[in-house]
Amino acid sequence: MVFSPLSSLQPRDWHKTIHVRVCRKWEFHGSNENGPLQHIDMVLVDNQGNTMYAEIPAKEADKLGPMIQVDRTYVIARFKVCNAKIFFKSVPGPYMLEFTCHTKISAATEQITGPKYIYNLTPFEKLPEFINDTKKFHDILGIITEINEPEWIPFSNQPNPSLRRDIKLTDGCGQDIKMAIWGSKATQFNLPEDPNTEDRPAIVLFTGCLVKYYQENFYVSGYSACHWYINPDIPEAGNLLNRTHGQSYKIKRSGIPIAQQSQPEPPPVPDFLTLQEMEAIDPYEFPATGCRCTVTIVRLVETQNWWYPACNLCKKSCLPEGSSYRCPKCNILDMYTYKYKLPFFASDGTEESEMIAFAAVAQSIVGKPVETVMRSIRNRDNIPPDIAAIISSKFTFSVAMAESSFSKSKKSYQINSILHNYGKQRALPFHGPNQAQLSDEHNQLSAQPSASTSPSYIPPGSSQNPLHETPTKILPLDQILLQTPPKNIEIPKNGKGDDNIVDPTPSTEAKSAKKRLHISERDEEKNGEEPYSQTTPDQEIAQQTNLNRQSNVQRTAAPPAEKISSSRSSKSPKK
Ligand SMILES: [Zn+2]
Numbered sequence: 221m222v223f224s225p226l227s228s229l230q231p232r233d234w235h236k237t238i239h240v241r242v243c244r245k246w247e248f249h250g251s252n253e254n255g256p257l258q259h260i261d262m263v264l265v266d267n268q269g270n271t272m273y274a275e276i277p278a279k280e281a282d283k284l285g286p287m288i289q290v291d292r293t294y295v296i297a298r299f300k301v302c303n304a305k306i307f308f309k310s311v312p313g314p315y316m317l318e319f320t321c322h323t324k325i326s327a328a329t330e331q332i333t334g335p336k337y338i339y340n341l342t343p344f345e346k347l348p349e350f351i352n353d354t355k356k357f358h359d360i361l362g363i364i365t366e367i368n369e370p371e372w373i374p375f376s377n378q379p380n381p382s383l384r385r386d387i388k389l390t391d392g393c394g395q396d397i398k399m400a401i402w403g404s405k406a407t408q409f410n411l412p413e414d415p416n417t418e419d420r421p422a423i424v425l426f427t428g429c430l431v432k433y434y435q436e437n438f439y440v441s442g443y444s445a446c447h448w449y450i451n452p453d454i455p456e457a458g459n460l461l462n463r464t465h466g467q468s469y470k471i472k473r474s475g476i477p478i479a480q481q482s483q484p485e486p487p488p489v490p491d492f493l494t495l496q497e498m499e500a501i502d503p504y505e506f507p508a509t510g511c512r513c514t515v516t517i518v519r520l521v522e523t524q525n526w527w528y529p530a531c532n533l534c535k536k537s538c539l540p541e542g543s544s545y546r547c548p549k550c551n552i553l554d555m556y557t558y559k560y561k562l563p564f565f566a567s568d569g570t571e572e573s574e575m576i577a578f579a580a581v582a583q584s585i586v587g588k589p590v591e592t593v594m595r596s597i598r599n600r601d602n603i604p605p606d607i608a609a610i611i612s613s614k615f616t617f618s619v620a621m622a623e624s625s626f627s628k629s630k631k632s633y634q635i636n637s638i639l640h641n642y643g644k645q646r647a648l649p650f651h652g653p654n655q656a657q658l659s660d661e662h663n664q665l666s667a668q669p670s671a672s673t674s675p676s677y678i679p680p681g682s683s684q685n686p687l688h689e690t691p692t693k694i695l696p697l698d699q700i701l702l703q704t705p706p707k708n709i710e711i712p713k714n715g716k717g718d719d720n721i722v723d724p725t726p727s728t729e730a731k732s733a734k735k736r737l738h739i740s741e742r743d744e745e746k747n748g749e750e751p752y753s754q755t756t757p758d759q760e761i762a763q764q765t766n767l768n769r770q771s772n773v774q775r776t777a778a779p780p781a782e783k784i785s786s787s788r789s790s791k792s793p794k795k
Contacts, residue, residue: 221237221295222237223237223238223239223266223295224236224237224238225266225268225270226238226240226264226265226266226268226270226271226272227268227270229272229301229315229317230301230315231301231302231303231315232301233301234298234300236297237295237296237297238264238266238295238296238297238299239266239267239293239294239295239328239330239332240264240265240266240272240293240294240296240332241264241265241266241291241292241293241294241331241332241333242262242263242264242288242289242290242291242292242293242294243262243263243264243265243271243290243291243336243337243338244261244262244263244290244310244338244427244428244447245260245261245262245263245288245289245290246260246261246428246444246445246447247259247260247261247285247444248260248261248444248445249444252380253403253404253444256278257278257281258278259275259276259277259278259281260275260276260281260284260285260288261273261274261275261310261445262274262275262276262288263310263311263338264317265332265335265338266332267332269334269335271311271313271338272311272313272315272316272317273304273305273309273310273311273313273316273317274299274316274317274318274319275316275317275318275319276288276319277318277319277320279321280319280320280321280323284319284323284325287325288325292327292331293327293328293330293331293332294325294326294327294328295325295326295327295328296319296323296324296325296326297323297324298320298322298323298324299317299318299319299320299323300317300318300319300320301315301316301317301318302315302316302317302318303315303316304316306355307354307355307356308354308355308356308357308445309355309356309357310356310357310427310428310445311338311340312340312356336452336453337425337449337452337453337454338427339359339361339425339427339454340359341359341360341361341456342358342359342360343391344360344362344391344395344397345395347360347397347431347438347440348431348438350430350431351431351432351433351438351532351533352431352432352433352532352533352557353430353431353532354430357427357428357429357430357445358429358430358431358440359425359426359427359428359429360389360397360399360425360426360429360440361391361423361424361425361426361452361454361456361457361460362389362390362391362392362397362423362424362460363389363390363391363392363421363422363423363424363460363464363469364387364388364389364411364421364422364423364424364469364471365388365389365390365396365469365471365472366386366387366388366471366472366473366474367385367387367388367409367411367471367472367473367474368385368386368387368473368474368475369385369473369474369475369476369477369478369481370383370384370385370406370407370475370478371383371384371385371386371475371481372481372483372484374484381483381484382402382403383402383403383404383406383407383478384400384401384402384406385400385401385405385406385407385409386398386399386400387399387400387401387409388472389424390469391460392421392460392463392464393463397438397439397440398437398439398440399426399429399439399440399441399442400432400439400440400441400442401441401442401443401446402441402442402443403443403444405442405443405444405446407478409448411450411471412450420451420468421460421461421464421467421468421469422450422451422469422471423450423451423452423457423460423461424448424449424450424451424452425448425449425452425454425457426440426442426446426447426448427446427447427448427449428442428445428446428447429441429442429446430442430443433532433533488509489512490507490509490510490511490512490618491507491511491512492511492512492513492514493511493512493513494513494568494570494571495513495515495566495567495568495570495571495572495573496570496571497570498511498513498571498573498619498631498633499571499573499631503621503625503626503631504626506620506621510618510619510620510621510636511618511619512616512617512618512619512639513568513616513617513619513633514568514614514615514616514617514640514642515566515567515568515573515575515614515615515617515649516566516567516568516612516613516614516615516645516648516649517564517565517566517585517610517611517612517613517614517615518564518565518566518567518572518611518612518648518649519564519565519611520563520564520565520603520607520608520610520611521563521564521565521574522603524561524563525561526560526561526562526563526582526603526607527558527559527560527561527590527593527594528558528559528561529545529556529557529558529559530556530557530558530559530579531547531549531550531552531555531556532555532556532557533547533550533552533555534547534549534550535559536548536549538556541553558590558591558594559578559579559590560577560578560579560582560583560586560590561576561578561582562576562577562578562582562585562586562607562610563575563576563632564576564577564610564611567648567649567650568649569649569650573631573632573633574630574631574632574633575617575619575622575632575633575634575635576622576632576633576634576635577634577635578634578635581635581636581637581638584638584641585610585613585615585635585638586606586607586609586610587606588606592606593606593607611648612644612645612646612648613641613642613643613644613645614641614642614643614644614645615638615639615640615641615642616638616639616640616642617633617635617636617637617638617639618635618636618637618638618639619633619634619635619636620633620634620636621633621634622634
């Protein structure tokens with residue numbers, strides 16, 4: 221049989237057969253390791269050393285997943301070659317494989333033995349360039365100097381805590397980095413305790429890592445895609461060993477073994493309150509753990525933007541500077557990611573209240589990544605249909621006082637998490653707008669209702685002077701997320717020129733309010749300054765989940781070709 225090298229595969233190569241070894245295989249379960257499987261991921265290598273990422277979709281996972289084992293060689297036919305993902309790339313290359321219901325897998329008679337390790341090292345000193353950059357996974361090599369036992373880390377925005385194990389590595393040249401391994405990987409990481417190699421530095425190759433930022437320091441984060449090899453037989457490990465000049469690296473161990481730790485109790489479920497009850501509470505008396513409420517979104521706050529450019533490091537809003545954005549806190553230019561900051565009014569029939577959802581929470585409400593919605597805008601005067609479509613959706617939220625409530629008479633609630641999604645409602649709970657809110661907001665205009673519903677109340681006013689124009693001619697998607705746009709990229713224009721595109725809540729306030737409302741010290745440690753910081757593995761997950769959705773959206777939305785010319789969706793729209 222003739223096998224095709226991985227390097228020769230092109231989209232629409234339906235009839236080729238490959239002979240490959242599976243170097244890495246992992247499962248991706250979405251926002252929770254115990255959640256439903258979303259896909260199985262693999263890194264394949266052929267006998268010429270070519271590599272390719274491959275994916276088994278969830279619906280084929282039961283059948284095809286068990287047929288594949290790591291470090292085994294297979295003959296595989298009837299697969300789909302598609303464009304590589306634009307985020308979380310494990311190996312370079314323009315294409316990836318997708319297994320389908322037709323895919324044939326058989327164990328190969330001739331084994332492929334090398335190369336054993338597939339990696340592309342990012343030197344320690346280059347890692348800061350990739351803080352919160354999710355375009356690709358990074359592979360790193362270092363000497364272990366410290367291993368902590370896994371610890372339970374609680375989160376405010378999810379019911380269960382996560383395990384995290386901290387490790388320290390050195391590159392033998394005086395540069396150290398911190399590494400955090402999450403979830404079940406945290407318990408799987410172990411160094412064989414061999415007295416014969418006691419004095420030899422333990423070199424570890426980590427693959428599939430991301431670079432994160434916490435408390436003004438970067439660290440390397442390993443989650444489901446992360447794999448490691450202790451004392452790998454690769455030239456770079458030999459070079460590293462030579463650099464140590466025989467120095468011994470005694471590994472410092474700390475922490476309590478996980479078996480002796482008790483899993484922390486989940487945080488107490490906050491009380492269920494009606495909006496009327498919530499409105500009656502003084503912001504300073506509001507429960508520290510927040511509260512639950514079941515509400516239907518009745519209209520949007522059209523006087524505020526639903527997106528903002530968030531600094532990659534501190535997550536605060538960046539200010540426009542010419543055609544760029546600068547973070548006033550970090551003083552860095554054009555290192556930002558667009559995020560949701562979605563205000564709306566919700567009602568439960570007892571009262572109508574303003575609420576605000578940020579980043580990943582807002583994305584769960586809208587159902588699409590913010591960049592996708594920004595790219596879909598055709599008419600700058602209109603609220604995008606994807607945003608308008610949230611009206612009439614009913615949820616049970618866990619909410620806390622939004623920071624602005626501490627300085628203004630008008631209350632607003634920040635949504636910490638979505639506890640239940642009831643979907644679109646045929647009828648909206650009737651309640652006129654809160655009088656305090658009305659007097660504050662003359663410019664409110666009802667949002668465009670979705671086709672099947674209409675808002676209960678349309679306040680007077682107009683949006684003739686709306687906000688900052690949403691950048692519609694925005695960056696190609698991969699460049700937006702790269703966050704280090706080269707010079708030739710079109711930077712979104714600030715339409716009015718004199719408006720500040722800032723989060724309405726100043727950063728200092730945000731910090732102090734967060735302090736008041738924080739659920740635990742650990743929470744802050746994990747989440748940084750904001751509850752939606754991307755330092756959690758869940759953000760990584762959310763983004764990985766969106767990847768597929770995003771490519772689907774791109775396909776159906778069919779934006780002008782020049783806008784997506786340099787981005788790649790994982791599914792080619794071409795027939
Ligand atoms: Zn910043």
